[in-house]
Amino acid sequence: MELRVTSPVTDLLPKPNTGRTRQLVYGEAFQVEQSDGDYAIGRASRDGYHGAILQSELGVSEPPTHRIAVPASHSYGSADFKNPDAQPLSFGSQLRVVSAQGNFFETAQGRFVPKPHLRPLNAPFADPVTVAQMFFGTPYLWGGNSIWGIDCSGLVQMAFLSSGRDCPGDSGPQQDQLGRLLPPGSGFERGDLLFWKGHVALVVDPHTLIHANAHHMAVAYEPLSDALRRIEEQGDGPLLAHKRVD
Incomplete structure (x- = not known):
């Protein structure tokens, strides 16, 4: 079963309750093979890296359409940069855009991200x-x-x-x-x-x-x-x- 990261960043461990070997950022996909207590065991979809992730930091979502293409951004609870409900997003975070409102794109989760901070997944960087x-x-x-x-x-x-x-x-x-x-x-x-x-x-x-x-x-x-x-x-x-x- 494919799930996606729901926290800004999560650690990928070689096995439950061990040290971090890699990380996944918001929206990246993880192929769950089995559960082990609080952890999901499986592979990162991007490269097949095997390990364990806290199940509480994974969720079901539709395939993303865009990635954060600046060093860091925020998603907001409304299309207003003054909204105090701001959640951090790292470069590479993946989101599904469903609509636009002013200078923001709305995501499938009802969050709003500044348009200049997003890039379509089908438009990779050249360098x-x-x-x-x-x-x-x-x-x-x-x-x-x-x-x-x-x-x-x-x-x-x-x-x-x-x-x-x-x-x-x-x-x-x-x-x-x-x-x-x-x-x-x-x-x-x-x-x-x-x-x-x-x-x-x-x-x-x-x-x-x-x-x-x-x-x-x-x-x-x-x-x-x-x-x-x-x-x-x-x-x-x-x-x-x-x-x-x-």
């Missing part, structure tokens, strides 16, 4: 790096997938899924499945992926990358040469792969 750059300054959070906290592979996944490309949730499978491997010494281009042991970054330009990392505890830009040196010197090893997603 994954542009999406990643929207998260600049977002706090680093292990297993995070929202504007309130994100990790390296979560940032890459959000960037590619929002650009209409399949992408797994962890850096290991991302290294295995995304792009083509370039030989050492290849030049760096916007959108290239760089992989270290347990870490991934996106190239912004030939001299700069962007990544969610524990050194800055945030999504940060870093000179590419500095990052290569720093990551190896701090004991995380040399660059393992330089890949290009055509």
Whole structure:
């Protein structure tokens, strides 16, 4: 049975009562396979990631039509930005739009979201790096997938899924499945992926990358040469792969 997330963000756990490994944001789909106490066991529809989610944070809803396409937004109890009933929404949240009222779209749940903050699901972003750059300054959070906290592979996944490309949730499978491997010494281009042991970054330009990392505890830009040196010197090893997603 397919259910959808009804809270602004929810943790996906490897099994009930354990630590977070990924997150889903409002409106994302989860394929429930079984129940275990307070938890639903199943897979995230976006990538097949298996785990457990609190059943209280899942509900039945119709397929979404739009996503939040700015870093963060709110849904309101009426078409009025002064309405105190404001609920936070992260980039990537999915909603079904049923009507328009002034500068707001109304959702199937009777909530109102500013029109400029929504983008049709069938109109993906053209550039994954542009999406990643929207998260600049977002706090680093292990297993995070929202504007309130994100990790390296979560940032890459959000960037590619929002650009209409399949992408797994962890850096290991991302290294295995995304792009083509370039030989050492290849030049760096916007959108290239760089992989270290347990870490991934996106190239912004030939001299700069962007990544969610524990050194800055945030999504940060870093000179590419500095990052290569720093990551190896701090004991995380040399660059393992330089890949290009055509």
